[in-house]
Amino acid sequence: MKTKLCFFIVLACNFIIAQGPNNSIAFNNSPYNSTNTLPTYTVAKPVAISANGFNFDLLDAGVSTRYAEIGSGFFKNKLIMVSSKKIGGLAKIDPNTHEAFKELFCLDIDKNGSLSSPLLFSRIINTNASEDQLTFSPDENTVYYTRSSKDNSLEFKLYKAELEEDSHGNWINNQLLSVNDTNVSIETPFVNNTGDKLYFSANYPDAIGGFDLYVSTINADGTLGTPVNLGNTVNTVADEKYPSLSIDNKYLYFSSKGHENIGGYDLFVSKNSKNEFQVPRNMGNTINTVYDEIAYFLAARNKAYVSSNRPNGKGGYDIYTAINNEVVQFIKGEILDLETQIKLPNTIVILKDDEGNEIDKTITAEDATFSFNVSPFESYNISTQKDGFKDTTVQFFANSGSETTYKKDIELHTTEPVIAKVENEMRIVLENIYFNFNKWNVKEESFISLNKVIKVLKANPDMKLAVNAHTDNKGRDSYNLNLSNKRAVSAVSYLIENGISKDRLVSKGYGETKPLIDCKTSCSDGDLQANRRVEFVIVE
Secondary structure, three states, X not given: OHHHHHHHHHHHHHHOOOOOOOOOOOOOOOOOOOOOOOOOOOOOOOOOOOOOOOOEEEEEOOOOXXXXXXXXXXXXXXXXXXXXXXXXXXXXXXXXXXXXXXXXXXXXXXXXXXXXXXXXXXXXXXXXXOEEEEEEOOOOOEEEEEEEOXXXXXXXXXXXXXXXXXXXXXXEEEEEOOOOOOOOOEEEXXXXXXXXXXXXXXXXXXXXXXXXXXXXXXXXXXXXXXXXXXXXXXXXXXXXXXXXXXXXXXXXXXXXOOOOOOOOOEEEEEEEEOOEEOOOEEOOOOOOOOOOEEEEEEEEOOEEEEEEOOOOOOXXXXXXXXXXXXXXXXXXXXXXXXXOOOEOOOOEEEEEEOOOOEEEEEEOOOOOEEEEEEOOOOEEEEEEEOOOEOOEEEEEEXXXXXXXXEEOOEEEOEOOOEEEEEOOEEEEEOOOOOEOOOOOOEOHHHHHHHHHHHHHHHHOOOOOEEEEEEOOOOOOHHHHHHHHHHHHHHHHHHHHHOOOOHHHEEEEEOOOOOOOOOOOOOOOHHHHHHHOEEEEEEOO
């Protein structure tokens, strides 16, 4: 009766198993241990590393035993786990590790992230050998998994199987894949979210260290392309394993004994920018220790599962829930005219990532300030757009790992004024002149525009101008006419105060009688703004 019940439990678990990104396990000269002692290998001298822009809380996921438990990605809201825990009295012992051969399990995840008791993953994929990490295609119908030979439980080969349609976990067409090679161990596979790349760790002869990270293209027919080493930016002379990717494929997470390392296997992240992986960053001392941290799988934006053999666990590797409390950072500044240092409201400011993708946008208010949220150790471009000024882009790197506010003022270059024919009139064409609502005094930001007019007039001493002001059609006709006259006079007064003879200038207000856009009673905000203008017409 017990056997029957267990069989149906396995089938139930099989039914919910077959998707998800994953990582894998297996360490060079680092076998699983059935006691509380740690695997033995040479540990590099620990490096003092800060939080590095991360702030993790690690919680026991509730499935730890004295045997090794290591996460291996997700399938339909379940965590897949590799473990050497004994199941039943007939479990065979691996002579290399003195534990039961590793098998795959699945665990339910509750709303708080806690894990249920494990059930065997698949009676088809689990065998008398050791099964290690696995990963699934995005449609969950293909599984890539690693299995050791019976002769050498420390050397793994990569297999693929397909989920039989309408079956309860019946994996068919199991096959050994072409990327395998003699005396090569292929471990910790991971399929990216778009399903066209398979990342894994292997000790191919061309590896920089013992185990390097590689990637193969998953072809349309399901075959794998030639493995490509991720190169010496990611790989070191030490071991790199357990690749996984963020959902947007922009960040590669992996474990390494190399790079700037606290000790053992540390977790690292490398950004994929312009199709190249950047220098990896140690994920900091709130998650890494002098022991081993491996198999980091994101379950949500700031939540993951990770495995570690740190001594406060129950033995071997234990699975932890890793919650990354976001380190809040800001970039703030003012937009200023380069020459006068006048503040520039109404400037469009755009925050972009280092590949030029827009992240956020704002328009500066009267104080000409902008503010954006940024992430530690990321590179950004900040672009500006404003009438009368040259488009500007400045680079910015968030070089702190703690909560902070960076200050970055941006100075803009003005564009040159243009003399052109508009509506059968020769005009000095430039950006709009701004006034406060229902006011006629020129706003400070428009001094810069009027200075352009002064420059043209001084360069052409015989030139005379008619300064014509217009309003939108909101309000009474008589009021708008009077307001436009005062605005035209105000602009002329500024020109006179700055060295232009009044004999060369004439002002006139037209109110709402000459709209640029004749929208009558159905004017948009943009139409109203376009109709509120000052024109500089050359009369001689």
